[in-house]
Amino acid sequence: MFDTAFLDLPPLVSARGTVRLPGSKSISNRVLLLAGLAEGSTAVHDLLDSDDTRVMLAALEQLGCTLQRDGAVLHVTGLGGHLQARQAQLFLGNAGTAMRPLTAALAVLAATQGGAFELSGVPRMHERPIGDLVDALRALGCPVADLGQPGYPPLRVGDGAVHALHTARPIPVRGDVSSQFLTALLLALPLVSADGPVVIEVVGELISKPYIEITLNLLARFGITVQREGWQRFTIPQGSAYRSPGSIHVEGDASSASYFIALGAIAGTDAPVRIEGVGLDAIQGDIRFVEAAQAMGAQVSGGPGWLEVRRGAWPLKGITLDCNHIPDAAMTLAVMALYADGPTRLTNIASWRVKETDRIAAMATELRQLGATVTEGPDFIEVQPLHAWRAAHIHTYDDHRMAMCLSLAAFNPLAGGSVPVRIADPKCVAKTFPDYFEALFSLVEPLPGAVPVIAVDGPTASGKGTLAAELAERLGYHLLDSGALYRAAALAARAAGVALDDGAGVAQVAAAMALRFQGQQVWLDGRDISDELRLETTGALASQVSVHPAVRQALHDVQLSFARVPGLVADGRDMGTVVFPGAALKVFLTASADQRAERRYKQLISKGISANIDSLRADIRARDERDMNRSAAPLKPAEDAVLLDNSQLGIEESVQRCLGWWHERRPFGRLA
Ligand SMILES: Nc1ncnc2c1ncn2[C@@H]1O[C@H](COP(=O)(O)OP(=O)(O)OP(=O)(O)O)[C@@H](O)[C@H]1O
């Protein structure tokens, strides 16, 4: 997951390959609650691991369910309908799929068995309406107290006493704000069906019906067959009881599939984008996004558990679509609309306004930042195709879908643009798809030369490695420690018995090295060389082999291969002058030889390695001399490098200076 303040996506031009989707959030949280209410143990396979499922799991544990992980399988031992904890304070983040069903289930359990539970979330959760569900629960006879603004969480359900519930008469619930209220009742009311059938009557036109179908489907898997009359009346038969199916698989998230379906439709030109984990047989309503994407021009084929998508019509075709059946995935259409041949109008999406954020307002604002013309109304959005793209800093409103949808704007070169896109707070995708950006980057190709590179060059022990690693961490970029390649080449040559002054011989060994980097660990031809690589003596050997033009040539392409989406920070001696002459920022880092000797001395001592400051100073001077005076790629600042003498600067100050220069060079304007 990218835990950075923002993530810059370079302009992208194509996509191909396979993505395996994480489990569906809607199915995961429903399955968890059903398993938690059922008697016995349920083995849940392919459960989504995300913020929203984590709050549900934490709540179930607080309520007394037993959770056991066995590799990728989670075993949930349920309550069998009997409260174990009679009081708890449950924090449910911004997970509507946890807040609504748990409110209903705990209201019913607390009222019938005596208990009191408080349910709260993040501030945005306290702005998301729940009044219609509370009204239905109160009509049933459950005590529910508002702990904040009436009609919104936080809530207390139950008052510790036992109450008789009015299950003999139909329970009314509004269906036109969120279908989650009906889902919540359907999941909870089998708990009170012992004495007779329980009837729920929907008031108003039910929205997002496919989500109710998921609920009914999963209830059936847990032994409860709800009788449905149209979308107005639902009857839970007398004596319904949750029976664990023993084991259940969570299918991949169909809403998450929408980003990759769009990816194929926009950028799958020479090969398809293959999506695994969800297919045309999916039980999730958002699978019907496939039809919407096809209407816009996508070529989609699929089977059980898989889809393949490639570009069909181009530009895409503008459409007008009632999106009531695919409210979440429909957001993706709003971004696809930028690549269309005419306006796209998405209607019947009023529910967007009460999701993680007001998604109609947020989408309109951010699409306009890219340069698009957008019209919005209480329950619709209309987006015009975009031809004059602007580099935009996209705000994501702590809304995972905003981040994922808007990332598709990075394909603007396919529609006349050539701009990067900055996504604020990329970790908001953790709600449903923590590795979304990693998955995206594994499929895409950038516009040639568009991957941004920051080159950090300078003499030994100036702090290049430290600075480069910090910059890479804060920007979410890849890191190249080019010195490590020369060090490894020297070690490989020595191991092969090749003399270090034999340029051609060392180059041959260097070209054949099998190097593997994993965090701080480095393997050379299967041997862990991490410690040996960092020795001062190895640095001196590297300095000897690096004078040979053939060795430098042998390592050239390997270094170039580190420049991958979303960007690279490279440290060495010739990053800005030879390897990445087009780097967007070149920093030449220096400090006095005395300072550097002292830093290196402290560094070695802190690692428990004995050192002598005088000989370190002498080694550093000798290495400077050789690195600066060799004929091949000598150590010197590039003409357009920024010089940074950090003799009197701390690490953080150096990092901030470089980030300042970086922001000046980026087209996103002020950091906000
Ligand atoms: N600005 C700074 N102020 C004080 N110490 C620093 C600063 N920058 C780096 N250091 C410290 O100096 C030591 C050497 O830094 P680092 O290993 O990053 O240097 P380097 O230039 O990459 O060296 P080499 O080229 O030999 O790999 C480290 O212990 C690091 O923490």
Ligand SMILES: Nc1ccn([C@@H]2O[C@H](COP(=O)(O)O)[C@@H](O)[C@H]2O)c(=O)n1
């Ligand atoms: N781009 C580079 C990087 C390093 N070298 C040579 O390797 C020696 C070790 O480098 P460290 O950064 O790991 O200390 C260094 O002294 C250089 O001789 C290089 O030539 N070009």
